[in-house]
Amino acid sequence: MSNGSRLLGELIDALRCLPGVGAKSAQRMAFHLLERERQGGMRLASALESAMRDVGNCTRCRNFSETPVCSLCGSATRDRHVLCIVESPSDLAAIEQATGFRGHYFVLLGRLSPLDGLGPEELGLPLLAERLGEGEVEEMIIATNPTVEGEATAHYIGQLAKAAGIRATRLAHGVPLGGELEFVDRGTLAHAFGSRQSLG
DSSP states (O other): OOSOOHHHHHHHHHHHSSOOHHHHHHHHHHHHHHOOOOHHHHHHHHHHHHHHHOEEEEETTEEEEEESEEEEHTTTTTTTEEEEEEEEEEHHHHHHHHHHEEEEEOSSSSSGGGTBBBBBBTTHHHHHHHTTTTOOOEEEEOOOOHHHHHHHHHHHHHHHHTTOEEEEOOOOSSOOOTOOOOSOOOOHHHHHHHHHOOOO
């Protein structure tokens, strides 16, 4: 895209690395920063540089952290006997914001997908098995997404829990609260119907 400025072109290209940002969106963002938000752009650049350089992964749960052990793992007020397994840091954030969960987490940073080169090693499952072997965890909540890969990952992790003698539970999936059956997609409805529970 020719715009008369090499640096502007580089900024537009750099913005395209963000998910869902195409050429037009990247151009709009770049023009906005240069026209109206230079101070915000400088703050963004500084925050990006610091985060890219200093944010790594917690050695205990694999969540994003700028320290070897994140604040959640280091907290004395959280329940060390309950461990929630999530696919990504964004899933962890969603659970933290929407629930009263006060246990610990383990972040897989993906899901089992041999075609994408994601096996047990890449998901940190040897580290998880080691953690389960410490004898501290009593219940493991498997909160992987209800996709084919997510279900395969949940099954694999459930086997790890079983081998360690730990109770494994899975997040419920199905009809959303307040939802109407006629508007629920077929796959969700079939899963909910097959996973129905006793009321008494």
